[in-house]
Amino acid sequence: MVAARVFAPLLGAIAAVALAACRSEPAPTTPASDAAARSIILVTVDTLRADRLGAYGSAKGLTPALDRFARGAARFTAAVTQVPLTLPAHATILTGLHPAKHGVRSNDGFRLRAGVPTLADALRTRGYATGAFIGGYPLQASFGLARGFDRYDDDFLRAAGAVERPADDVVGAAASWIDQHRSQPLFAWLHLFDPHSPYTPPAPFAPARSDAPADALYDGEVAYTDAALGRLFDRLQRSGLFSRAAILIVADHGESLGEHGERTHGTFLYDATVRVPLLVKLPDAASPRTVTVPVEVADLAPTIAAMAGASLGAVDGQSLLPLLHPNAAAALGTPGSAARDAAAGDPDRPAYAESYYQNVLLGWSPLRAVRTSRWKFIEAPRPELYDLEADPGEQRNRVDDRAALAAGLQRTLPSPGGDAAARAPAPTGESAERLRSLGYVSGSTTPSAAARAVDPKDRVEVWAAIEDGIDRAGRDPHGAQQAFARALRLDPGNGLAMKYLADVSFRAGQLRQARDLYRRAIAAGFRHPDAFVNLAAIAERDGRLDEARAALMEAVTIGHADADAWNRLGLLDARRGAVDDARRAFTSAMAAEPGRAEPYYNLAVIERRAGNERAAQAGFEEALARNPAYPEAHYELGTGYLLARQPEPALNAYRAALAARPDYAEALFGAARAELDLGRSDEARRDYERFVQLAPPEYRRQIAAAREALRGLERHR
Numbered sequence: 001m002v003a004a005r006v007f008a009p010l011l012g013a014i015a016a017v018a019l020a021a022c023r024s025e026p027a028p029t030t031p032a033s034d035a036a037a038r039s040i041i042l043v044t045v046d047t048l049r050a051d052r053l054g055a056y057g058s059a060k061g062l063t064p065a066l067d068r069f070a071r072g073a074a075r076f077t078a079a080v081t082q083v084p085l086t087l088p089a090h091a092t093i094l095t096g097l098h099p100a101k102h103g104v105r106s107n108d109g110f111r112l113r114a115g116v117p118t119l120a121d122a123l124r125t126r127g128y129a130t131g132a133f134i135g136g137y138p139l140q141a142s143f144g145l146a147r148g149f150d151r152y153d154d155d156f157l158r159a160a161g162a163v164e165r166p167a168d169d170v171v172g173a174a175a176s177w178i179d180q181h182r183s184q185p186l187f188a189w190l191h192l193f194d195p196h197s198p199y200t201p202p203a204p205f206a207p208a209r210s211d212a213p214a215d216a217l218y219d220g221e222v223a224y225t226d227a228a229l230g231r232l233f234d235r236l237q238r239s240g241l242f243s244r245a246a247i248l249i250v251a252d253h254g255e256s257l258g259e260h261g262e263r264t265h266g267t268f269l270y271d272a273t274v275r276v277p278l279l280v281k282l283p284d285a286a287s288p289r290t291v292t293v294p295v296e297v298a299d300l301a302p303t304i305a306a307m308a309g310a311s312l313g314a315v316d317g318q319s320l321l322p323l324l325h326p327n328a329a330a331a332l333g334t335p336g337s338a339a340r341d342a343a344a345g346d347p348d349r350p351a352y353a354e355s356y357y358q359n360v361l362l363g364w365s366p367l368r369a370v371r372t373s374r375w376k377f378i379e380a381p382r383p384e385l386y387d388l389e390a391d392p393g394e395q396r397n398r399v400d401d402r403a404a405l406a407a408g409l410q411r412t413l414p415s416p417g418g419d420a421a422a423r424a425p426a427p428t429g430e431s432a433e434r435l436r437s438l439g440y441v442s443g444s445t446t447p448s449a450a451a452r453a454v455d456p457k458d459r460v461e462v463w464a465a466i467e468d469g470i471d472r473a474g475r476d477p478h479g480a481q482q483a484f485a486r487a488l489r490l491d492p493g494n495g496l497a498m499k500y501l502a503d504v505s506f507r508a509g510q511l512r513q514a515r516d517l518y519r520r521a522i523a524a525g526f527r528h529p530d531a532f533v534n535l536a537a538i539a540e541r542d543g544r545l546d547e548a549r550a551a552l553m554e555a556v557t558i559g560h561a562d563a564d565a566w567n568r569l570g571l572l573d574a575r576r577g578a579v580d581d582a583r584r585a586f587t588s589a590m591a592a593e594p595g596r597a598e599p600y601y602n603l604a605v606i607e608r609r610a611g612n613e614r615a616a617q618a619g620f621e622e623a624l625a626r627n628p629a630y631p632e633a634h635y636e637l638g639t640g641y642l643l644a645r646q647p648e649p650a651l652n653a654y655r656a657a658l659a660a661r662p663d664y665a666e667a668l669f670g671a672a673r674a675e676l677d678l679g680r681s682d683e684a685r686r687d688y689e690r691f692v693q694l695a696p697p698e699y700r701r702q703i704a705a706a707r708e709a710l711r712g713l714e715r716h717r
């Protein structure tokens with residue numbers, strides 16, 4: 001059977017090498033007279049609905065710590081996220097820019113460009129120690145948010161397939177870092193991911209019934225996260241930092257939990273996902289207040305910059321300081337930093353939100369909205385207008401009877417900034433797989449005029465079937481197959497559903513069916529690198545190498561940063577004997593993902609075969625620098641040393657290979673050979689004996705050689 005790329009990358013576990021934060025510039029050290037007063041702690045709770053907090057009217061009792069915190073903070077009742085998706089929302093929170101300006105419009109395939117100024121950069125320039133403590137895969141450092149952070153702790157993502165870590169781990173890591181840096185001004189950002197799907201609350205927050213509905217499980221995650229936050233607050237209180245720090249707590253978006261037919265978040269712009277809790281506590285200023293005017297999560301970066309006396313340049317957000325405290329600037333000791341637009345306290349300031357998720361995936365119309373205190377207008381093929389006071393559930397569309405109001409609100413929408421789908425870089429297979437395990441769909445469809453006329457709310461059942469399939473793909477392939485087939489019955493031209501149905505067939509070994517579905521998906525405009533990579537795998541298996549190569553060329557053309565596709569192209573070229581082509585492909589894989597070890601290893605193997613021993617040894621070293629537990633690279637390095645008659649380093653390399661994989665027969669053979677050269681007879685005997693036990697029958701020649709060596713050792717005893 002051909003391994004599905006999305007589940008089993010070709011060469012062992014492709015290490016999830018998280019790129020460390022770029023740290024080229026040392027932080028300038030500005031002496032701070034009272035560092036603690038200038039400490040700023042930002043907590044983003046992923047997927048937290050405002051209405052789950054007691055402070056926002058919930059009677060469920062899920063959030064005692066947040067409710068206690070809210071009693072000494074400003075509580076914003078109309079805070080709006082600009083995108084109900086994790087990466088773009090956080091890109092806005094950390095830049096103050098709307099998505100059209102920072103360019104990150106969905107989770108998959110986007111990254112924050114290097115030229116976009118970030119809050120962390122601005123604070124570091126002001127002498128702040130900057131630390132980020134990440135809870136979930138969508139914010140992995142390589143997606144661009146790490147810039148400006150001295151420490152960007154997403155280390156847990158290095159484990160293969162890891163997608164999240166619990167709030168207590170994030171809090172523990174952040175609290176230790178805060179303790180170490182409290183003698184200087186600091187900016188700590190904690191990202192707590194637990195309420196995001198899949199919902200798996202730990203005891204004692206899990207519902208008693210094993211078949212509890214999704215919203216009960218979700219509530220359990222919220223309660224657990226609140227308890228972890230309570231432990232953070234306690235720790236800050238014990239160290240005296242709690243009262244002296246500015247602490248800001250916000251959600252990146254909420255969760256629909258079935259409202260309007262949406263299971264999670266990302267598609268629609270109703271309040272279940274775009275209205276977020278926002279609590280801000282200033283240093284020493286216990287000034288609880290309620291702010292009812294609309295604000296944006298884009299306002300957080302300029303607010304925090306103003307707290308630190310830092311400058312962000314021109315941004316879409318506005319500092320919230322004047323809304324927090326009449327003398328907020330004075331309370332923070334940052335004179336002159338709190339200049340604010342007169343519109344700040346305006347109940348009719350329109351807060352912006354957008355979703356390009358399905359525009360990118362399916363070519364359907366994007367959705368864009370503005371929300372005032374009372375009204376929400378949603379721009380769509382069938383536009384919507386809701387009176388949030390009379391109809392908080394957004395059930396009665398008033399666009400026909402309030403046409404002038406709707407038109408006026410539409411005019412306040414910012415420029416859309418081009419079609420996101422057209423500019424979406426393609427995702428890599430591994431990234432797509434990790435996002436799938438969090439319920440996200442990957443890929444993009446070339447938008448056609450017909451697709452762009454599709455209103456996502458008119459295809460809600462198609463989308464529900466796709467989400468159901470994604471949810472089942474890992475644990476219930478048959479159910480997933482049925483779900484994607486259902487989506488195709490409802491929407492026969494849906495290339496995305498075809499591609500995901502093809503993936504299920506591919507993993508089940510139904511290769512002919514998979515091939516046909518991939519071809520149909522591509523013809524329908526859904527040009528996903530996975531489709532081409534898997535078509536190539538099928539063709540290669542059938543010995544059609546030219547066809548395989550053509551498919552891989554398509555994959556790397558769409559997914560230029562898809563290191564796995566480049567690596568496969570290199571392997572295929574090596575198989576075809578096209579050494580120069582293979583070299584180019586492996587080099588491109590290295591450029592696409594510099595942290596990955598496999599392309600270095602593969603290139604080194606080619607150099608060894610070509611007789612370029614020095615280049616080969618250097619390549620194996622490069623591979624090991626990226627993955628120190630790479631048994632094949634240690635083995636090949638050892639072989640190089642043995643060929644160069646250097647048994648001592650050869651033995652070290654073989655031992656390292658065996659430490660990584662104790663039953664590695666070839667490495668035992670090599671180690672015994674090196675031990676023989678070094679005159680270490682007992683060790684050589686032991687390793688030859690173990691090799692003879694472990695070696696598969698096809699090593700007949702080596703087994704005979706080992707037996708011969710053992711007889712020789714016996715004679716010299």
Ligand SMILES: [Zn+2]
Binds near residue numbers: 047086
């Ligand atoms: Zn999120």
